[in-house]
Amino acid sequence: MPLALLALAIGAFGIGTTEFVIMGLLPEVGADFGVSIPTAGFLVTGYALGVVLGAPLMTVLGTRVSRKRMLMLLMGLFIVGNVLSAVAPVFGVMLAGRVVASLAHGAFFGIGSVVAAGLVAPEKKAGAIAMMFTGLTVANVIGVPLGTYIGQSIGWRATFFIVAGLGVVGLLGVAKLIPEQAGPEDVRLRHELAAFRNVQVLLAMAMTVLGFGGVFAAITYIKPMMTDVAGYSDGAVTWLLVLFGLGMVAGNLIGGKFADRALMPLLYVSLSALALTLALFTLTAHHQVAAAVTVFLIGGLGFATVPPLQKRVLDQASGAPTLASAVNIGAFNLGNALAAWLGGLVIGAGFGYTAPNWVGAVLAGSALLLAVLSSTLERRATASATDDAVGSRIVAGSPAQPAATVSGAKRRVQSPGKSAVR
Template identity: 75%
Template sequence: MPLALLALAIGAFGIGTTEFVIMGVLPQVAGDFGVTIPTAGWLVTGYALGVVFGAPLLTVLGTKVSRKKMLLFLMGLFIVGSLLSAVAPSFGVMLIGRIVASLAHGAFFGIGSVVAAGLVAPERNASAISLMFMGLTVANVVGVPLGTYIGQAAGWRVTFTLVAALGVVGFLGVARLVPETGRPETSGVRTEFAAFRNVQVWLAMAMTVLGYGGVFAAVTYITPMMTEVAGYSEGAVTWLLVLFGIGMFLGNLLGGRFADRALMPMLFVALGALSLTLLTFTATAHDKVLAAITLTLIGALGFATVPPLQKWVLDQAKQAPTLASAANIGAFNLGNALAAWLGGVVIASGLGFTAPNWVGALLSGTALLLALLAAFLDRRTRAAASIRAEAAAGSADGAVDGAADGAAVGQVRADAPPVPAGLR
């Protein structure tokens, strides 16, 4: 694989770390600024909303420059946001820093997916995308636990300073290793928005919202579920999240590899198994060992859907994939916000801490139905295109045969002997 994918993965590692590490240091941040935990939670919500809105906005603004220059700009934006969070004198300033950093998130992964796919042969697109996203999964295994430990030991400001340093490494990697491809010929605001006329693009984003939303319905409330239901101590939750991150890492690699061979079947299997696993989590959450195994499986199956969904969007928006790809990244965060809200609703209604698993199973099951619909529509479109192609080929052959027959008749007439005058 090209070294440029390593540079993209490093950038993804930094972005993934800053997105999730805030959850581990939230009490320290709230204490330093003198705000409540729910108020500090806006640092999570604000980041998610920044990704949702920033992804399409910055992608549209970047249609006039090359993808490499846009990636460099986004990494620079991420560095500025992380440093602003690290030195913030007030909660409001830190929230602004979080939002600035989040604006780079969706567009980086969206544009990065297009760049990654363009670095390899078409039959290896999903694998290349999964290697870039590997940085995000490794962030959950290494970056987030390490950042949380550093934040608790040396202060959360040190954590965000180190995250900014990761951004610098990613910036230098992109500058040195990612090739300059020039501005795409099809680039332009109108051309990029034209991709959304394809219903398959909307179906893919809906699958993203619901499929990965199913994961976050459970994971958002994993701490009370593991401590109150499974019986783990609060200190063990960090290591449980490491298991979840390991599952994400493995699922991402397997999802990319098998999506290159059979994209939609891979998606069917991942979404179907994810829905069933979330359903069984309501029972396995009562046992420590089974809960840990199930959580790992949820991470693996959830992230196994990411490379195929991202590749499906790129395939359906071939003429102008950048905006559609970035919007699909925003859909992940929209799904996270929706699932977290629904999970909170069922807990507040008195259904217990395992109730979000039912919500997650329902969301993922609905995503599977949409995947089946997308495959059906794609098959019907291909069949119709094949019929039109055969009809066009038949018309062309008929025209050729007609021309040949006409030429033959003309030749017969030309070769015939002259008719005597008396018989005319």
């Protein structure tokens, strides 16, 4: 794999750390600013909304900028947002810093996916995309627990200064290692927007929302599920999330490897297995060992869908993939928000802390149905195109057999006697 992918992975590591580390620091941040934990939770919500809105916005603003330069600008924005969060004198300023940092998230992964795919041969694109996303998955194993520990031991501001430092390393890596990649000269915003008229692009994005949403329906409420149902201590939840992160790393690497060989079959297997695992989590959540294994599997199966779905969007939006790729990253966060909301509804309705697992199973199952629909439509389109091509050749007098052979055949049919004499 090209060394340039390391620069993308470092940037992804920093982005993944800043996205999730705040969840473990909400009590400290809330106490420092004198706000309640629910109010401090707006730092999570604001970031997610910033990703959804920032992905298309930043990509559109960067349509006339080279991809390498845009990645550098996005890392600069990420650094500014985290420094602003670290020095914030009041809660509102920190919230603004979180939103600024989030604006870089979707566009970085969207443009980074296009750049990563362009660094390797066509048959290795999904693997290259997975390599970049490895930074995000490893952040959940190393960056988030370490950042949480530092924030609780030294102070949460130190965590955000360190994350900003990671952004500086990522910026230098992009500047030094990533080559200039000139996009198609005739691609402008209207070409990028045209990708959204492709039903396959829209179906892939819907699969992203529903499939990864299934994961977050369960993981959003992992703490009360594991403490109140499985019987784990509060401290054990951190290590369960590390286990979830390890599953993400494994799933991402497996997804990247097999998506280049059999993309749609991989989606069938991973989405169906994810739906089944989430449904079973309603039972395994009552047993500590089984619950831990299930948490790992949810992380693995969920992230096994990421490289193939991102590659699916790139393939279907070929020629103008940048905006579609970035919007698909926003779709992951939209799925997270939707699933967390639905999971909260079923808990609030009195169905218990394991009820979000059923929500997740339904979401993942719905994504599987969309995958089948997408593949069916694609096969029909291919068959129709083949029939049209054959029909065109026949009309033009160029069927599968050479014209001379066809003419000879007609003469033999018209004069069987002469053929017999000869």
